[in-house]
Amino acid sequence: MSESAVLELIGITKDYYGVTVLKGIDLKVKPREIHGIIGENGAGKSTLMNILFGMSVIHETGGFQGEIRIDGEPVVIDSPARAMELGIGMVHQEFMLLPGFSIAENIKLNREITCSNVISRVMGKSMETLDFKAMRQDARSALDHLSINIDETLPVAGLPVGYMQFVEIAREIDKKNLRVMVFDEPSAVLTESEAGLLLEAMRRLSEKGIAILFITHRLDEVMAVAHSISILRDGQLVARMERDQARIDKIAEWMVGRKVERSVLAKRPVAEDEAEDVILEIHDLSVEMPGEVVHRFDLKLRRGEILGIGGLAGHGKIGVANGIMGLYPARGSVFKDGLPVSLNNPRQALLSGMAMVSEDRRRVGLWMDESIEMNISFTAMQVQGKFLWPGPLERLRREDRTAMREHALTMIKDLDIRCTGPQQIVRHLSGGNQQKVCLARALTMKPDILWASEPTRGIDIGAKQLILDYLVRCSREGGMTIVMTSSELGELRRICDRIVIMYEGRISGILPPDASDMEFGMMMAGKYQSGKGVGIDGMA
């Protein structure tokens, strides 16, 4: 491998509002090389690609440090257009295809082949007529490179998802100066056979001399095509290896990382016998949450336990809570204490004694333009009729500000919400304090079961600690049953009694918190291994 690198990233560091998301990343890729980039969600893969592609989010948030070199020359990439000029192509996670346009038109979008005419000679290039025939030929040859046999005059709308992916790739190939091609989790939407075709196409591309960056979390795919692999975790490059040195279990371990510190709090006092006290039984639950679909999920929740749900983003871990709480369309049956809970009805779910801390703080968790006290008491007011003056018609009872304030003050003290007072607008609070308000809102319902969905996402370490400790206290002292979903496996392992790992919308397995990194890593990557120790009673 004497060839020099076509693309080189040196010491890339990026922070968003004081939170460092990338720390000194070095990356090199040579022509003809397929370089796999692996990492959990939030490891910084997307940010890295945004930097490489000159996306505006990067510049709007203060740019980045470090250097990008192409053929050894430092370059400045300040817009997607510039990236394209430099020969960097990208297949996006979301398809960038116009449904009403034909395949050929999409491939040649904004790079149309035109011929001049009488009018264009007067009014300029924009009046040149399109040469559809030449465009079709170009599109054809690009598609042929991928050995895709499809009529290039068909409209994109209605194509199977897999074909759309190939049209995207064909569009990039058609750019004559293409040097580096980025695949950002391309196989996530593909069926197995389509994914196979995709890998084949990647190999072909690389043989043509194009360098490929392949971002994925499917370990076997990386193992199948990559020549070299980098692993990102928490914004750092933890390992780089050649294909022949890579082992799948090793990669899984690196990806998850050792960062387990058990909670200082006592283990669950309840004896874990087989005649368990089930508080919630979920049977055959399917949730249609875009991007977090859940398929036929079964679980028995024990009274008083803290259950963790983990897995990579997009595999449905968030969908469970959202489905049960009625926020997204769900099917299946749920019994709480033996009584059925009706799905698709948030009010019924709340009335049955469950509450939720949403992963989407800004839109679901909080009423941004209202006061802390209103946020905390709103749900209880609407569902349980708390904080209202007496009156004949319940719906027309007036809010009781004094009671709301009193309660808010207690919560502010309990959860250490840093604010100027209960009347402060939540928009002006820091992320951590906003999250505490969300938690206070759910706790005000005095639920039997608390669904905490990513309760520590995007908040500072102090708040994180406080929230985790508070959850444990609620469970151990208050007897509350808690289901916590988190992308951070470390924190699940810290406080949970059992951890469910989701893969492609299904339960991949249930592990005790002290299971090995490798077991967790393999389960998250869909390499199922039967869990040891804990009874897998959730698996039907």
Next chain:
Amino acid sequence: MEWLKSRPIFWQNGLIESIGIPRIIIAGFLVFLFVLAVVLKMDLTFLISDSLVRIGMNGLLVLAMVPTITCGAGLNFALPVGILCGLVGGVVSMSLNLRGWVGFGTAALLGIVLAWILGYVYALLLDKVQGQEMMVGTYVGFSMVAGMCIFWLAAPIKNPAMVFAIGGQGLRYTLTLENYYCKLLNHFLEIKLWGITIPTGLLMFFGLGCALMHFFLKTRVGRAMAAAGSNPLFAKSSGVNLNAMRHLGVVISTVLGAIGILAYAQSYGFLQLYTAPLYMAFPAVASILIGGASLQKASISQVVIGTILFQTLLTIALPVTQTVLSGADVSEIARMIISNGMILYALTRGERRR
């Protein structure tokens, strides 16, 4: 305003917005007109009395914007739907020859019932067109007005005071309320103070509407409606029925439109039929925007401030400019430019939050 609008810079830096430049301009203009009126030695007491009447007349129609904005359906450009209901109530009560408080009460009651029904139907329609409420509302209002024109022509009413003198078929363009309930509210508890006539009853009616709305917004269902409007997912996750809240908001707005037009008509002295209600939503929309409301958020104080600013401006602009420009009628033009300019401002201000 035009040069301002065409400059993106002014729109992007939030500084000027946060001060509320339109209100400053309009208030400044108002002061200027007042000074001009004093300089020109015009009858200020008359101007003020007139302004008070117009504030009371238009207030409820402006207030009708609050529930739709609160419930997330935006500005209610379909206000003519409610107005037509009120007019039908008025026409029926008149054809029954009901006068005074009975006549007004019957008209209002009928108007409310009709508005409740039609408002609900309209709300169901809005469910299908979320995000396009303004445009759809405008044209639903327009077509309702045009459709009702046919009704006014064909209405089976025989009261000779109400139908066209020639032919005896079809209601007149304007029906005089004299002998029915003309200025009923205006004259109720009317006070004369330093030469200013205060239409106490009318203002009280407006005030009552505001007070009830204020109370309503602080009740459980009022809060639910506000949450549904400003943060639907938050409301949904708190067990609020979003559709029901939007329906309720639209219905209340339509009902207010019906009552509002009757308050307007009794003060004006006429029921204006046919194409008169066509553009009636626009001044109401402009008023609340002048008061400082946005497409997402409105309060009672904004209703009051907006109505006072806009109506006073229009009342004073007419005589003052007529004196200055010797006879040209600028008030209608001013109304057009100010109200539409104000709506444009609100539309282009955008929601940066998304």
Next chain:
Amino acid sequence: MKRGGVEVRSFGYFLQLRTGVFSRSMVPAFFAVLCIIGVVVAKLDLNYLINEIFTRLGRNTFLVLSLLIPVVAGLGLNFGIVIGAMAGQIALVIVTHYRIEGLTGLAVAMLIALPLAVLFGWLTGLVLNKAKGREMVTGMILGFFANGLYQLIFLVLVGTVIPMNNPTLLLPSGIGIRNTVDLIGVANALDRALDGIWDGLIMFDLGPIPVGPWRIPLGTWLVTGLLCGGISFLMKTRLGQQMRAVGEDGHIASVAGIPVNRIRITAIVYSTVLAAWGQLIFLQNIGTLNTYNSHEQIGMFSIAALLVGGASTRKAGIGNAILGVFLFHTLFVVSPLAGQAVFGIPQIGEYFRVFLAYGVIAVALVLHAWQNRLPAKG
């Protein structure tokens, strides 16, 4: 935003396509039936009707065609064409003032209207770019706003700030333009421009049936035909392709490097200029300028006509425009007579056609919003 969204979005487009086809054929069919019923009920003289339609096709089609480009560029129905119409009317007043007559007068008016309309269109485009997602309502309000300014100029400033001394144009007070201005100088200038070749008159007897007199406004038809060709041409150019791309999905277009905002402004400028010229054609046919009403009405009627022709706010073609003008104007001619025949009250027919104009726009907007909501909300 993530992967899951893709499937939802493409599903939405399917639905849109399906309902689109459905409504596109339904609406014209419904109005055709209405027209036929009207003609039968009113016992209308067909020769009269056909002659009227020929005239009106010439009069209105150009204006309706001016709506097409913004639809392609995803801006919906351009309610802002009233602003273009104003530019045309300003030019007409100037031409009338200087007594430039005939085809020359019309040509000069077009030349004067061009820079005005470009300027107005550019301003409109800037405003509409500030109000993405609600272009139609913004365009409509912008039209009302501009109408206020227009009235301010023509009613107050002309004769005071703008010096003008022309008793035939000004109101008796010397301030402001008259409510109606006789356009005798340019009346039918384009309609009859080709009279030297053929005056367009069709009149003969087909056995016992008298055919005609129908008069084809040949010059106007020719110009309208040229515009149709021009629009078809535009759609095959690079600019047209960019407009289509922006109309399909602005975000994707911008990722592909298309300057979305500039393309949108360009589309509006084209539309505004065409509307200005269209209004000139419209008024030369009518022969009088209704200074304060002409432009307001054509906005609404042109949009209604396009929609009656089966267009939607996202898809409209030349065929929709011509069919729409044909159907809408047939109804326009027929409905007062039908109202008279059925109810004995001609006004009912008049109100009915206004109701139809508003109603068809309302229905089209509802359909548009309904179809759009599905992919957007997913």
